[in-house]
Amino acid sequence: MEIFFDSTVQNDFFAHKLRELRLCRIPYLSQERAARQLGIARATLVNYELGRVAAPLWFACAAAAFYGVGIEELVEMKDERMREECEHRIRNSASGL
Numbered sequence: 001m002e003i004f005f006d007s008t009v010q011n012d013f014f015a016h017k018l019r020e021l022r023l024c025r026i027p028y029l030s031q032e033r034a035a036r037q038l039g040i041a042r043a044t045l046v047n048y049e050l051g052r053v054a055a056p057l058w059f060a061c062a063a064a065a066f067y068g069v070g071i072e073e074l075v076e077m078k079d080e081r082m083r084e085e086c087e088h089r090i091r092n093s094a095s096g097l
Helices: 012-024 031-038 042-050 057-067 080-091
Strands: none
Touching: 012 042, 012 057, 031 042, 031 057
């Protein structure tokens, strides 16, 4: 079953946690390297980490998979449909993140 619910994620918690996961990773990841591995431009990652721009849901799911955390660690899940879609995307990810 494919779920088609799209949204964006924008809050201070997401921005802070995204930056924290990148900086606390061993070995350390630069913004350039993390952005490349996540398939986005460095400037886009900067905007997500600073909370200037709302990240699309697909990116939140990809970042959770890349950093090896549950989506609930990255976003405050207030919408059950959003949580289900993220989990579905992470399980079915074939992107190699």
